[in-house]
Amino acid sequence: MANQLIKNPKNLNLFLSGVIVIIAGIVYGGHPTYIMPELLGFEVVDLELKNILRAVMGIYMGVGLFWVLGSFEPKLWYAATLCNVLFMGGISFGRIVSTVFDGVSPLFTPALMLELLFFGWGLYNLKKYSEME
Template sequence: MTNPKNLNLLLSGVIVIIAGIVYGGHPTYIMPELLGFEVVDLELKNMLRAVMGIYMGVGLFWILGSYKTKLWYGATLSNMLFMGGISFGRIISTIFDGVSPLFTPALFLELIFFGWGFYNLKKYTEIE
């Protein structure tokens, strides 16, 4: 990974994998501590662990894309769409639900990663 364009994928991949582990690793303990709600229903546990799986899968794809040239474009595009989509959802929540002290820093990071991915797609138009 000698090209700085790969840093976006590597960093966001690691961060999203960690976030996935936080969401689904031990939801009956983490969610009450972190977000203040109990996770007792089997369906909610299943949903949080499925989110963990999605986050781990896309995070791994981004990390692979940072090392494998043939995956870079698709990984960067999916990263940009993921970060843009999640930040859009957080903006909608901020408008309708109010400012979240816990997730506002995440919103800014997601917007940065979205912009960084957009910049990289514009700057590196050819797959190297």
């Protein structure tokens, strides 16, 4: 498994970002009534907010799993990489908008840097490697 990632480094972008996004999803939705006050400083008491956070967890876990599968299955690689670029570009854009309008977030600025890294890395991979390689 690790040998495949080392032999073909184009897959590493998908694997690493997939694992990170799965973990982030679990953090957001795994136990929001405990995690959110500890991590982000707000209480989660409304059923609707719990539902939203767990839905975000599901999205993150599903997309992250698709990327991990794409890192091992050549037939999925192009679609998974394109999905990764759109996700990382979209979330980076949202964080940049928030930084401009709301200010710099000490907690999420490192996340923005990683998202921009994965966005650029994915664009590079899409340009360098063909769809059927």
